[in-house]
Amino acid sequence: GAGVSQSPRYKVAKRGQDVALRCDPISGHVSLFWYQQALGQGPEFLTYFQNEAQLDKSGLPSDRFFAERPEGSVSTLKIQRTQQEDSAVYLCASSSPSQGDYGYTFGSGTRLTVV
Amino acid sequence: GESVGLHLPTLSVQEGDNSIINCAYSNSASDYFIWYKQESGKGPQFIIDIRSNMDKRQGQRVTVLLNKTVKHLSLQIAATQPGDSAVYFCAENMDTGRRALTFGSGTRLQVQP
Numbered sequence: 119g120a121g122v123s124q125s126p127r128y129k130v131a132k133r134g135q136d137v138a139l140r141c142d143p144i145s146g147h148v149s150l151f152w153y154q155q156a157l158g159q160g161p162e163f164l165t166y167f168q169n170e171a172q173l174d175k176s177g178l179p180s181d182r183f184f185a186e187r188p189e190g191s192v193s194t195l196k197i198q199r200t201q202q203e204d205s206a207v208y209l210c211a212s213s214s215p216s217q218g219d220y221g222y223t224f225g226s227g228t229r230l231t232v233v
Numbered sequence: 234g235e236s237v238g239l240h241l242p243t244l245s246v247q248e249g250d251n252s253i254i255n256c257a258y259s260n261s262a263s264d265y266f267i268w269y270k271q272e273s274g275k276g277p278q279f280i281i282d283i284r285s286n287m288d289k290r291q292g293q294r295v296t297v298l299l300n301k302t303v304k305h306l307s308l309q310i311a312a313t314q315p316g317d318s319a320v321y322f323c324a325e326n327m328d329t330g331r332r333a334l335t336f337g338s339g340t341r342l343q344v345q346p
Binding site: 122166173174211225 | 265267282326333
């Protein structure tokens with residue numbers, strides 16, 4: 119497709135469950151980013167991939183958060199043993215070299231609610 | 234649709250008026266700044282960017298002003314339209330060696346018809 123696609127659009131998880139959030143970047147985009155957006159706040163950086171290499175994971179809040187991009191295209195953000203504070207919108211973004219270092223295109227996000 | 238921010242500062246303007254949204258950024262070493270627009274239920278959408286070696290940049294109906302002395306960024310929208318209603322975020326690259334952006338807390342713009 120023409121944009122960044124994220125699925126599911128909404129996810130409700132019981133506390134303690136594991137979840138997996140998927141991101142399909144724009145075809146050919148080398149760089150992929152995950153951000154977390156709590157209600158009423160700006161997005162916060164989680165992690166960054168260049169192709170299949172995870173070059174920056176400094177924003178992952180705990181070892182319960184894990185991201186992968188094994189073939190340099192689709193990426194999955196996994197959260198283990200979800201907690202209520204994990205409730206947020208998880209945004210994926212991708213970019214191509216022609217967009218510069220910060221020219222992201224964001225997807226619409228996955229809203230995760232932990233109950 | 235879902236709200237992107239329930240307790241954000243809000244700027245209310247009349248359709249056709251000019252809007253000015255302000256942002257105080259954090260790091261004097263940041264060299265790149267972006268304004269994003271986020272509509273309810275959608276991801277942030279790029280509006281305009283500016284590098285630290287500039288103090289003004291213009292796009293279509295939008296102008297970004299950068300004042301490095303006081304670490305202030307503003308977004309001016311000319312002839313504001315109902316479709317401009319959204320939450321607006323400024324973002325900066327606080328660590329120029331990394332690809333991560335640091336976003337501000339956002340301002341909600343409401344355009345009254």
